[in-house]
Each structure stands twice: as structure tokens, then as C-alpha cells.
Amino acid sequence: MAQDSQKLHGLLAQFDTPADLMHAAEMIRDHGYSRWDVFSPFPIHGMDDAMGLKNSKVGWFTFIGGFTGFFSGMGMIWYMNEFNYPLIVGGKPFFSPIFSFPVAYELTILLGAFGTLLGMAFLNRLPRLHNPLLKHSSFKRATDDQFFLLIEASDAKFDSSVTRQLLESTHPVKIEEVQE
Amino acid sequence: MEIACTQDHGSMEGRPIIREANIQQFRKHPDFAASSMGIDSHFPHDLPSKVYNHPYESYEKKAEEKQKKDGTTLYPIIKSSVHQWAMTIDLNACTGCNACVVSCQSENNIPIVGKDQVRRGREMHWLRIDRYFSAPVTVPEGSDKGKIRSEKNLPADPQVSVQPMACVHCENAPCESVCPVNATVHDEEGLNLMVYNRCVGTRYCSNNCPYKVRRFNFFDYNLRPLDSLYDSPVMLDKLPRRPTDEFEIAKLVRNPDVSVRMRGVMEKCTYCIQRIEGAKIAQKIKAGASDAVEVPDGVVRTACLDACPAEAITFGNKLDPNSAVSKSIKNPRNYSVLGYLETRARTTYLARVRNPNPEMPDYQESLKSPYTTQEYFKTNAEDPFGHHGHHGDNHSDHGHGADDNHAKEGSH
DSSP, X not given: OGGGGSOEEEEEEEESSHHHHHHHHHHHHHTTOOSEEEEOSSOOTTHHHHHTOOOOTHHHHHHHHHHHHHHHHHHHHHHIIIIISOOBOTTOOSOOXXXXXXXXXXXXXXXXXXXXXXXXXXXXXXXXXXXXXXXXXXXXXXXXXXXXEEEETTSTTOOHHHHHHHHHTTOOSEEEEEEO | OOOOOSOOOOOOTTOOSSOEEEHXXXXXOTTHHHHSSSGGGGSOSSOOOOSSOOHHHHHHHHHHHHHHHHSSOSSOOOSOSSOOEEEEEETTTOOOOOHXXXXXXXXXXXXXXXXXXXXXXXXXXXXXXXXXXXXXXXXXXXXXXXXXXXXOSXXXXXXXXXXXXXXXXXXXXXXXXTOTTOOEEEOTTSOEEEOTTTOOOOOHHHHHOTTOOOEEOOSOTTTSOGGGTTSOSTTGGGSOOXXXXXXXXXXHTSOTTSOOOOTTOEEOOOSSHHHHHHHHHHHHHHHTTSSOOSOOTTSOOOHHHHHOTTOOEEEEEXXXXXXXXXXXXXXXXXXXXXXXXXXOOSEEEEOEEEXXXXXXXXXXXXXXXXXXXXXXXXXHTOXXXXXXXXXXXXXXOOXXXXXXXXXXXXXX
């Protein structure tokens, strides 16, 4: 085949109903695959559990961003007012956490938002210029009436024949290879 | 007819802004002004520890400690150990002649704003003379204390008290805390500086000044003739302006040592900083490599001090214990206006002592105590010369029972 020279991206299983997809997902989860995903025209309740997804790690990025923002705001004002350019204003101390709070607070929100956005992009491996799935002709029905499950070839447990057998045991409509 | 007037309220309403005593009262209580008048006289002498210290105190210590330890310090010099400027104004000597106001106006390039602007309360004098009238207090028996405030009748023979008032250079300056751009800050010698280039004209400082001594340049008073103040700045080139020759002459009036402020900028008394700096530079040249950079007492003379015919104003270095101003601060009559605000003003006042002559034909009983003092007593229900007015001072002389009541007597 002309496609031999191309790299395998993954195996795509197609299902007719969300229930089939859910059962398939549970089976793949139990077999310990890590780089796989399901696609459906609408959100399916319970799919998180069926896929074994845990809470998103984006919160940690938000926290680190906010933490950095708060202390860089406080630290900036402390350094500038105490050492860099001290001004006697109304006989007040050069630094106080009270008057520098608004700045620190704003920076907390700003860097927290940056952390969230960049953390999300990092965890989702974005930005990505091209996803091989999008050129796959039958995958278009993922936005219409079909349900898909993709196991990526980059998964550590992926083995062309074993994985295909496993997918077949979940009774999909069909199984296709997706090329890069 | 409208009269352009800078002070249309003539009464202190019993507040101890100007503090006065008769000579007999003064002899019994030389320190009556600071120790028995005003809210600050009730402050305990040993105040509990503060929430924070003035940088003048806290950072000096820090810098010293660091200097001792490392030989160098990250902390910049916050407080000069050579000069700390202060001023006193002797209300006893002041006659309210306004010479200081005029002198200040010409020294500091203060614009003359015209009658119309003064009527709108936009006078620009950095130094003003407050003038208060007072009359013998008559309160009908059993009436409310506040009654005397609504006295509408003009007194037949009022007493006048005058007080020159300019920026008092508070160490805890309320104007500084509210400036969003740090345009007014303190320097290391205790001056409340006004940085014209930073000022954006919010006027918060003026609103927050308890002494109301800050002046805002609403228009280009220095650039425009008074009759075209309201013309649009966009059309400025097309509008009639000062003829060039007039403007050139007007320029010659300016003091070259003082910046001419444009519109939208707040300004106020600088303690004649140009004269202070001039004296400091001259002293440094004289000192050469030696350490004698301290300006000798009496060399820095502010414009108001120079002009005062009564020598009521004293200015100098507070750190020098032998300077005239240090001695004046130690004068028992010395007090701080609005001292209870804890502004730690650098300009303090010496209370006024009156000496009415009982032998004169127009002498009357009511003159036994100054009218303002009677007003203060009636409004605050405390006799500054009675037993209750004193805190912490042990006056051996308390045998003035008759004196205790004389204010009351005088008023009836």
C-alpha cells in the first residue's frame, strides 16, 4: 500500500450507541491504556468514570500562577518602596501589606488566569497544527450520529494486533487504522 | 455689590486655633496654650506604643544598625542629621499687617488672580492671614451651650485676633497620603515638598489638608491676561493674549530661582526652599573639604520672615539647640494648631498674651479674659485656667480660686 511509508496514528473504533461506547471505554480503562480518547456528538454522563479520568490538573497551574502573582506584587512594592526609591509619604512606613494589597491582588488574578490558560494548553498538548483524525473521512460523523474510540499508537501498551483484538471484543461497527 | 474677600467667616466658634490669655492668666500658667487648651492637651504624656513609627524614627535606627554591622547600608538617608527646618510665629508680635503675604507673593512668583477669581475662592496666596473677631460671651441662663454659635448680632466692640497661616510642613502630612502620584512627599530635612512635574491636579491633597493652605492653579494665570482666562486653550493662538512686550515685562517680575507654575498644578509654601538650598550650597563652598556643612543660624531667612516688621516669624534649624527657632519652640507659649490630629507640624505658634489696662476709661469687666478664651471656655465647658485644664503639670501655684471663675463672671 502506498500508505506503508506513513506512520500509524492509532486505531479508531466506531460505535452506534453511547452505551456501546461506554462499555468499550470501561474495557479499555481496565486494560490500562493511557493514551486514548472517545468522541461523541454530545456529552455523555458517566463517561469520566468509564474512562477513569481524574480531576484536571489545571488547578495546580492556576494556584502556582496566583501564588507567583501575589508574592511578586508584594515583593515588587516592598523592594521599590523600601530600597529602590523610598519616599516619605505622610509619615507612613515604606512598606505595609495593606496598601500593597490591591496590586498584589490584581497580579494574583492576572497570573492565575495566565497559569490556567497556559496550563490547560500544556496539558492538552496545544497548540497543535494538525490532528490526523480530522482528515479521516468516517470521523466526520463524530459530530453527527456516531461514537468513536481512538487508541493512539504512541501508547506504551499499544500493539497492532492485540489492541485490534481487544477493540473487536467490544463489538464496534467497524475498526479503522488512522494514519499520521 | 459683591466684595472679593478671602475670609468671609469671622469667628473661631470657640475652637482653640488662636490661643490667648491675659497677662495675669499667663503669669499663673505660662504654658496654658499647650497644656490646657485644645484636645491635644488631654493626651496622656506616655502614649502607648504606636502601630507604626515615622520613617524618620524607624529607618534611621535600621540604617544605623546596618551601618555599624556592615560598614555600608542599603537604606538611603531618610533623615538628615544636619538640618531639620522649623518655623515659629509669635502671635504676640504679629499685627496682621500682611507684609509677609505680599513678600511671599513676590518671592515665589505667585500669580495675581484678580477679583473675579478671588470671589470664586481661587486665591493663590501661599501665606494668608486668618482674622477672627470675638465678643464678650453672653449666654442667657439655662440656654444651650451651642447658642453662642448662632449669635447674629454684630458685637459693638469686638476683639480681633490674627494668625498668619501657611503650610506647616506636618511630618505626618495628610496631604501626602492621598496623592495618587506621589507628587507631594517629604525630604530628609523635614520639608513637605511639592513636585510640580508629577502633579496631575487631582486636588485631593488640598481637600485633605486640615490647614487649608494648598492652592490650585485653575488657569494659566501666569500666561493669560485676566480677562481671557476662560477662553478655550484649543483656540489659544487665535485669541487675544498678552502683547509680546507686556509679556516680556511681566517676565522680568519673576524670581528666577523659583519655577513659574502652569495651570493644573497644586502649589503651596515651600519654606522658601530656593533660599534654603542657596544657603546650603554657599555653606558647602565655604566648608570645602571640612565637615562644617551646617548652615549657621539666621542665614536662611524666608521671604515672610524677611518682610515681617514685628519679627514675629522665626525660622531655622531645629537640630541646633542654640538656634532661635529651637529656643522659640521651647517657649512655654508654643503650641501646635490642630495638634490633636497628630500631624506633627513644623510650624508652631506662640500664644498671644493681652494686657488690657484697667486704668483706661473704656476698660470693662469683660476684658478680664480674652474674648476668644471666653468663647473657648463656653463652648467646651472647660476653663483653661482652672484646675481641670491641667494634666501632668505640677503647678505649686493653685491659689487662684477667684481666677477660676473670672471668665464666667466676665460674661455676665
